[in-house]
Amino acid sequence: MTIASSSPPSRLPLGSAEGARTEQRPDRTRAGEDRGDGRLAAVFIAPALLGFLVFLAWPTLRGIYLSFTRYNLLTPAEWVGFDNYVRMVHDPIFWDSLKVTVEYVVINIGVQTVSALAIAVLLQRLTQSAMLRGIVLAPYLMSNVVAGIVWLWILDTQLGIGNEIISAVGVDRIPFLADETWAMPTIALINVWRHVGYTALLLFAGLQAIPQDMYEAARVDGASEGRMFWRITMPLLRPVLAVVLIMTVIGSFQVFDTVAVTTAGGPANATNVLQMYVYQAAFGRFQFGYASAMSVALLVVLSVITIIQYRITRAGQTDLG
Incomplete structure (x- = not known):
């Protein structure tokens, strides 16, 4: 009775396409997780960032602009340059x-x-x-x-x-x-x-x-x-x-x-x-x-x-x- 011998499956060379795909999977998974974490972080940060822009950044910039104007709410702001700062110093x-x-x-x-x-x-x-x-x-x-x-x-x-x-x-x-x-x-x-x-x-x-x-x-x-x-x-x-x-x-x-x-x-x-x-x-x-x-x-x-x-x-x- 003859027993057919079977050789073990040959390993893919390291440089083969299948081997490259196998090695790239963890990196792709990690990159996807990082993108997912970034999107989640953006969702949580967005309300605070919106509040900062609306209630802090914009009023600050608007106030700096108004400091160079003559403005009383009833008429459009009139540019006066550094007159307000000169008045403040005196x-x-x-x-x-x-x-x-x-x-x-x-x-x-x-x-x-x-x-x-x-x-x-x-x-x-x-x-x-x-x-x-x-x-x-x-x-x-x-x-x-x-x-x-x-x-x-x-x-x-x-x-x-x-x-x-x-x-x-x-x-x-x-x-x-x-x-x-x-x-x-x-x-x-x-x-x-x-x-x-x-x-x-x-x-x-x-x-x-x-x-x-x-x-x-x-x-x-x-x-x-x-x-x-x-x-x-x-x-x-x-x-x-x-x-x-x-x-x-x-x-x-x-x-x-x-x-x-x-x-x-x-x-x-x-x-x-x-x-x-x-x-x-x-x-x-x-x-x-x-x-x-x-x-x-x-x-x-x-x-x-x-x-x-x-x-x-x-x-x-x-x-x-």
Whole structure:
């Protein structure tokens, strides 16, 4: 009986057409998956991109154009070149408003940053309770207008519960929002109360990224809490703290709503911040071209300050290896 021997099927040479098709299939599949992911990403990004173009990019470009015109909503815009900027440079109220705004920023950022850092460190070192974090964040959930009105009632010179308590302990009532000396620090501290919880949670998130074994090693070496804070916490928290400072400074320069509902720029322009002056020029006197010029100037100031902050604080670098 003869058994027919069959030879094993010959392998295709590597350079054959079938072999090439087999090798190209994974690449084609991967390319198709990448295109599919790109389309899906575009779908999710499209609403945010549309909102950015409609509500940020276009108004910014339109405002820059209007800053070179004389425009009052009732007649077509008239090109005047740099006249609005020349007027702004010679406008004493503009410079006074800028000085008042800087005063607000210094008080607000100084107190808010120190307070938020202290709260964040306490949350990390003593307790990480989600309920406590929610309590800390609660004031931020209130709008600036509501917070301003509530504190306006609390600090009212005659009927406010704050002044009632001050009077009950034998101290003269303080016109927090009606006195030139007290008005701006009071508004700054109102906004500190509202925003400090959110800022503290941002810093708390940065503290969570610091490896705990560094603190344990420092304790073994006998380092005190203060020494660990300055030698470990602050250097490693620097990038997060730098970004938080940039965000809060930009937000502080744009303060408006709290001033509008409490003092409306008074008394005697003591709280007439730049955004309030822009609002008065645009919607009070219908000088939209001049108001746009001041807005563009604020945009330039904020851009310069942000660049300087970013470089000085080295926000894009980290000391974590």
